[in-house]
Amino acid sequence: MIALWVDGVGWLRWVILAAALVSLATVRTRVATWTAALSLILIAVGLEASRFDGRPHVTEKMDATFLDWALRLGTRANTGIAVLLAAGPIGAAMARIANARPLALPGLAVGVPIGLALLASSLRFERVVELFLANPPRVADVGLSLDMLASAVRDSERALLAGVAIGALGLAAIRVHRMRAVARPNRAARSAAPRSPR
């Protein structure tokens, strides 16, 4: 799996990671909004590149469809790490644009579960890919256990859906907490104010 990471699709995954690191390094500078935007664009590109295109990749020598998909898993893992790294800077940039409190917390609440889910999704396929690498030419015939692949896909699907759901719940929880925090001083001010004589 590590070899696949290094030798796989190529430079794109590392550009995505580098952009996330730059956005993290420049979070307190004037260019923070732009580096966060660049990182978000590259994350979107990375997710597109890490998705199986649904087409068969058959060569004269072998059916490389599974290999094409397996190579995309490396990009998926790196995009997950990039989401983890850039979630704070992206959240902070969005808060700045919206004139909200410039906190990275909402970005982290959404980004961390999604980044972990992407990472878990690609790591879950490790064993399936190892089996494939042990016997690549006959993968579509006998080299690969369909049950094992289907089970890994189900687990990956659960992880991704859970990541998105936890992210959405985290964001909703922060929103509710902030609304209560805004309402609390008003209640305190009302109770402290002198009552009008009846």
Added chain:
Amino acid sequence: MSLRAALAVGFAFLVALVCTQILALTRADRALVRYVASRR
């Protein structure tokens, strides 16, 4: 449209796109399972 508004729209679009792509990943993986099954 001011730069701030353009940035807000851009960020919102990209976040929505990323969420859609994550959900699309699951569909794409299922397509692979169907492909492998069809080759048997």
